[in-house]
Amino acid sequence: MMDMPLEKTPHSTPSGRIADLADQCVQCGLCLPVCPTYALDRNEAESPRGRIAIASALARGLADPAAGLREHLDHCLGCLNCEKVCPAHVQYGELLIATRASLGPSPQRPKHLLGLIKRPAWMRLLRWFGRWLALPRWKDLLIRRLPTASPWRAALRTMPVAAPAMRVRTDETHAEGPCVALFPGCVASVDDAEAQQAAVALLQAAGFQVSVLPAFCCGAMDLHGGATKGAERAARKVQKAWLASGATRLLSVTPGCLGTLRRALPDVSVMDPLELLAPHAEAMRFRPLARRVALHLPCTQLNVAGSAGALLQLLHRVPQLDVVPLPPPASCCGAAGSHLLEYPERAAQLRDRMLRQLGALEPHLLLSSNIGCRLHLGAGIRDQGLQWRHLHPLTLLAQQLEHA
Ligand code: SF4
Ligand code: SF4
Numbered sequence: 001m002m003d004m005p006l007e008k009t010p011h012s013t014p015s016g017r018i019a020d021l022a023d024q025c026v027q028c029g030l031c032l033p034v035c036p037t038y039a040l041d042r043n044e045a046e047s048p049r050g051r052i053a054i055a056s057a058l059a060r061g062l063a064d065p066a067a068g069l070r071e072h073l074d075h076c077l078g079c080l081n082c083e084k085v086c087p088a089h090v091q092y093g094e095l096l097i098a099t100r101a102s103l104g105p106s107p108q109r110p111k112h113l114l115g116l117i118k119r120p121a122w123m124r125l126l127r128w129f130g131r132w133l134a135l136p137r138w139k140d141l142l143i144r145r146l147p148t149a150s151p152w153r154a155a156l157r158t159m160p161v162a163a164p165a166m167r168v169r170t171d172e173t174h175a176e177g178p179c180v181a182l183f184p185g186c187v188a189s190v191d192d193a194e195a196q197q198a199a200v201a202l203l204q205a206a207g208f209q210v211s212v213l214p215a216f217c218c219g220a221m222d223l224h225g226g227a228t229k230g231a232e233r234a235a236r237k238v239q240k241a242w243l244a245s246g247a248t249r250l251l252s253v254t255p256g257c258l259g260t261l262r263r264a265l266p267d268v269s270v271m272d273p274l275e276l277l278a279p280h281a282e283a284m285r286f287r288p289l290a291r292r293v294a295l296h297l298p299c300t301q302l303n304v305a306g307s308a309g310a311l312l313q314l315l316h317r318v319p320q321l322d323v324v325p326l327p328p329p330a331s332c333c334g335a336a337g338s339h340l341l342e343y344p345e346r347a348a349q350l351r352d353r354m355l356r357q358l359g360a361l362e363p364h365l366l367l368s369s370n371i372g373c374r375l376h377l378g379a380g381i382r383d384q385g386l387q388w389r390h391l392h393p394l395t396l397l398a399q400q401l402e403h404a
Helices: 014-023 036-041 050-060 068-075 080-087 092-103 111-117 120-132 135-145 153-158 187-191 195-205 221-225 228-245 253-262 272-283 299-305 310-315 344-359 371-383 393-400
Strands: 179-182 209-212 249-251 269-271 293-298 322-325 365-368 388-392
Touching: 014 050, 014 068, 014 153, 036 344, 036 388, 050 068, 050 092, 068 092, 080 092, 080 249, 080 269, 080 299, 092 221, 111 120, 111 153, 120 135, 153 209, 153 344, 179 195, 179 228, 179 272, 187 195, 187 371, 195 209, 195 393, 209 249, 221 228, 221 253, 228 253, 253 269, 253 299, 269 272, 272 310, 272 393, 293 310, 293 393, 299 310, 310 322, 310 393, 344 371, 365 371, 365 393, 371 388
Parallel strands: 179 209, 179 249, 249 269, 293 322, 293 365, 365 388
Antiparallel strands: none
């Protein structure tokens, strides 16, 4: 008998998969109260349930991805608060990635600016050049001249223009103990090098050898922005760097990178260093710090890394430190990868709402693990003339570590 070509099941096509994922939704609406964009607009199309309906209609060819319709999908922050509370276990994150991949990058996506931000060497060079041109002095004038919705304006407001203070050193390893690899990322390798160095110091104090991988983008901004080819290239780069590391685990101090790293390395244990450090918390000694710190838990730390408990456990080891997390329900600061560049006004609305909540805690310091969130919140802190410093929690822990 001749082999007949099998008819493709809907599941084997991208739109079939999107339709299947969307069909998991029972439309109960339990996700609406935890969705930050629904809280902002009170519009069903800006809710998880509304977005699932839009994705389903697009995948089935029942709607046209006209700008107005796709914009509701583009506004999504990918915070995954909805996935966390969903009783039907809808894989909203997968649905969003697949839908954005099928639609391609959004018209709002600042391709050239992201191309720059994703290259740490270029960012360092540009910052040195900016300093040479005395950019910090005329930055405000430049910002005022750019249109309010310009992604370049948002980047200038958010990104530091001073030359990066340090690089994470790669020459230190502990002689004994399991070897773990640290993934420095792109923005974090430039603007959170202090946190990376802190992670190295804490991990070594806990008995691990640390191998620091080269700095490059994990591909998260491409993956979540529908730029599939860029995301695939980044995944291959991650796989190559991992294979060369000879480590047993991959770590990132930036929870926003973890989901993408896990996709690239499905058989590897990829985690937040806090999770690895927490079991050693009892053996670590920290100097007292009489300060009240407001703790911002990024969406990716809560919903992807799952390291909030480990973080609290470690911070509670610092004598006299008063740690005050933001009261529930968890929200999003609006940074959300490249969202703060694509929709700066919406991002600022979400951030200012969060800063009001943080202000009520009357903190001396703000802690947050995600560099994107911290830069975005930091811009709001500066705009409002507030005096809080902001740090990665690992930086604070390493500063207080007794033998450091
Ligand atoms: S909670 Fe889950 S099932 Fe209910 S509307 Fe939201 S996504 Fe759909
Ligand atoms: S990922 Fe966040 S912003 Fe997007 S629909 Fe879910 S809860 Fe709303």
